[in-house]
Amino acid sequence: MSMHDESGAGDGHDDEDCAHERNRPRGEFGSIARLKREEIALFVDADGTLLDIAMRPDETVAPSGLVETLDALWRALEGALAIVSGRRIENLDRIFAPLRLPASGVHGAQMRTRRDAPILVGDTAIIPADLIRSARETADRFPGALMEDKGEAIAIHWRACPQFEEEIHARLLRGLARHAAAGLSLMRGHCVFEIKSSRTSKGDALRAFMAQAPFAQRQPVFIGDDVTDVAGFAAAKLLGGHAYSVSATLPGADAAFGAPQDVREWLRSLADAPCGSALR
Numbered sequence: 090m091s092m093h094d095e096s097g098a099g100d101g102h103d104d105e106d107c108a109h110e111r112n113r114p115r116g117e118f119g120s121i122a123r124l125k126r127e128e129i130a131l132f133v134d135a136d137g138t139l140l141d142i143a144m145r146p147d148e149t150v151a152p153s154g155l156v157e158t159l160d161a162l163w164r165a166l167e168g169a170l171a172i173v174s175g176r177r178i179e180n181l182d183r184i185f186a187p188l189r190l191p192a193s194g195v196h197g198a199q200m201r202t203r204r205d206a207p208i209l210v211g212d213t214a215i216i217p218a219d220l221i222r223s224a225r226e227t228a229d230r231f232p233g234a235l236m237e238d239k240g241e242a243i244a245i246h247w248r249a250c251p252q253f254e255e256e257i258h259a260r261l262l263r264g265l266a267r268h269a270a271a272g273l274s275l276m277r278g279h280c281v282f283e284i285k286s287s288r289t290s291k292g293d294a295l296r297a298f299m300a301q302a303p304f305a306q307r308q309p310v311f312i313g314d315d316v317t318d319v320a321g322f323a324a325a326k327l328l329g330g331h332a333y334s335v336s337a338t339l340p341g342a343d344a345a346f347g348a349p350q351d352v353r354e355w356l357r358s359l360a361d362a363p364c365g366s367a368l369r
């Protein structure tokens with residue numbers, strides 16, 4: 090029974106249906122309602138989507154029950170679940186330990202297509218040493234700013250000093266302008282600026298997963314909360330899938346969850362849904 094079955098015919102799964110109903114995203118949800126769980130390949134961002142955002146990225150922890158939910162969901166989706174994050178995969182593994190999932194890190198630069206596969210790094214632009222140095226100097230200049238060197242990207246977090254947002258942005262732009270040919274771009278996220286390779290995106294990550302079992306032949310569903318996720322939304326929709334954001338409805342998203350807690354509860358209800366039942 091799908092949520093649009095208006096016949097009133099029950100199928101014995103009313104409790105599960107109610108759980109889906111409570112936690113579903115606001116907005117146009119009809120498209121996903123017709124999917125069965127075994128038809129879905131699910132791609133989920135980490136910070137701000139699965140995880141509540143902490144003041145510093147190294148303070149982020151998985152809330153109680155989330156690791157168990159993700160493990161159950163990975164099994165329920167027969168492996169077609171991946172975390173697609175701006176963090177390094179090694180960092181995701183620390184947060185979700187002992188669980189390892191298929192994952193992409195640093196906005197598509199890193200890929201691990203199966204939970205037991207090695208981490209591969211894509212063809213990304215190299216960040217010049219003097220750009221790293223100038224980004225570090227920028228962070229040092231503004232009390233509360235934090236520079237994170239991810240290898241394939243640099244992040245400057247300004248959550249603790251929002252008054253300096255525009256000054257930090259201007260300085261990073263000036264630094265990047267000196268490397269116009271380097272294939273790098275400056276991306277604005279939630280309380281963070283990132284200098285990353287223009288050659289990879291979360292959309293590329295989704296396409297790479299979808300080219301392989303167990304993701305191939307399923308319909309991609311991408312959930313994310315930030316500008317970097319928009320490329321993932323677009324890739325999912327181009328492949329006939331669906332996109333959901335968190336908090337604000339971002340470009341390309343069909344609907345928005347209210348908060349990470351709503352995403353976690355919806356994922357739990359999806360993991361618990363009886364095989365073959367339509368989603369809510």
Ligand SMILES: [Mg+2]
Binds near residue numbers: 134136137313314315
């Ligand atoms: Mg996010």
